[in-house]
Amino acid sequence: MELGLSVGYWSAGPPEGAAELVARADDLGLDSVWTAEAYGSDALTPLAWWGSRTERVRLGTAIMQMSARTPTAAAMAAMTMDHLSGGRFVLGLGASGPQVVEGWYGQPYPKPLARTREYVEVVRQVLAREAPVRHEGAFYPLPLAGGSGLGKPLRSTVHPLRVDLPIFLAAEGPKNVALAAEIADGWFPLWFGPSADAFYRTALADGFDRDGARHTLDDFEVVCPVPVVIDDDVERAADALRPEIALYAGGMGAKGANFHADVFSRMGWEAEVSTIQDAYLAGDRKAAIAAVPLAMVEDVALVGSEAKIADELARWEETVLTTMILRPDEATIRTIARLLGRR
Template identity: 70%
Template sequence: MKLGYTTGYWSSGPPAGVVEAIAEADRLGFDSVWAAEAYGSDCLTPLAWWGASTSRVRLGTNIMQMSARTPTAAAMAALTLDHLSGGRFILGLGASGPQVVEGWYGQPYPRPLARTREYIDIVRAVLARSGPVQYDGDFHQLPHRGGTGLGKPLKSTVHPLRTDLPIYLAAEGPKNVALAAEIADGWLPLFFSPKADGFYRAALAEGFARPGARRTPDEFEVAATVPIVVDDDVERAADRIRPFVALYVGGMGARSTNFHRDVIARLGYERECDLITEAYLAGDKQAAVAAVPTALVQDIALIGPAAKIKDEMQRWRETVITSLLVSGSPRQLRQIAELVH
């Protein structure tokens, strides 16, 4: 199982110690480094800035929000960073949710799967550079319909370093996971649990079985964000993860539409999700955090003494995951690398 380092979201500014942690991840032989975006920092600038000081790790977006850029703009960024990194870039894409897409980017959200399919079609057409890009979809048209009528099909002036640059798709629901298996080179799950491995294997198998599926299961990458906290006190370790879970279950979506909550509820925590959501939306974040049970944390993370984590790693190795994306200080990354390998 490969290891990746995720820098996560920025809060009020750049995360502390990230430069040193990336350097250590590169030195330790980590496979990849990832940057995120929501409605603060973007994911491309930090990846280019920090990635310039690395030499081996692959550089991925987890995730680049599709509503933030047109498909051709995303393709331009991908081929640019792929050249600058010497062929180390991974384009991780995701649809996000309606609150961010419509509230921050001012773009419509309905039919995200169909939008995703069109988006990736156009990105691949730009990267293929087999001719001027033309597309007549329900959501994207090149050239633009109407307007001045002067738009013309264009081909990238830059020759892509890799026409098969890998595209990974963030997905949580079974239909979106199946879409990732059908049209992408990898899947970026959040809140993965070995308990749900069979559920996700079935969704992936559906996508792989579709006509024209891009990859076979053996060629497909699954890079999951998995918190790892080494601490002799399991409850203290769980306390490090509870705020993260409470935020996503209670605050990263509307009461009626929250895909992160749905993932946790499917693990058997429907009642707990209700308690977390009610407390969070009432403004009592402390109660929301307290409502996250330790059992839930242990389902989606590796926490506790080193020996416990090492024993539990076997269960994770037996899942569809090919890369664990972790975070932490340079010292913690060294410890995690020793436990995983």
């Protein structure tokens, strides 16, 4: 299992120390560096700016939101980044959720699976550069029918450095995970844990078994952010993550329309999720945080003493996970690398 660095998306401004840690990523022996975007900082600019100070690590977006760019614009950015990085770019894409897609980008959210399939088809067609791009799908017709009537198929002026530039997809539900296994080169889970491994292996197998699938489990990447808090007091360690888990399980989306809550419910925390959501949506954030039990945190994170985490890492290494993405904390990165037998 490889280790990556997540610098995420920004809150009020750039995360303190992230630029310096990205610059040290090669020295730390990390496999990859990942940025993200929601409705503030974008994923590409920090990756290009900070990534220019690295030489070996892969540079990936986890994720670029599809509603923020047309598929041809995403392909343009991917080809540009791949050339500038010497073939180290990974295009991570995701559909996001209806609150952001419709509330921030003003784009329709329905049918995200069909939309994702078309999006990736267009990106791959641009990367192949075999002919001017044409696409007759329901979501991304190229050239656009109607309009001025002057649109025509175009082929990228840039020759891609790699026509097989890797595309990863973020997915949480089983159908989305199967789609990632079918059409992508890697999958980004969120709030993954060893207890859910069998469930996701089944979903991935569904995608790998489809006609035209690009990979098998043996050469497919699963790259996941895993929160780590090292502290001899396990409850105090869990307290550092409870607010974030409460936000995702209880405060994102509406009740009955929160994909992150569904992930925890499938892991057996349905009753707890309901309590967390009721409190969070009622405005009682403190109660929502208090309703996150230690075992729920331990299902998706590594918390506690170094010895406890060392024991638990063995279970994580047995899962489908190929890269564990850690937050920008050099001490924690070095500890996890040592516990995994790295440098």
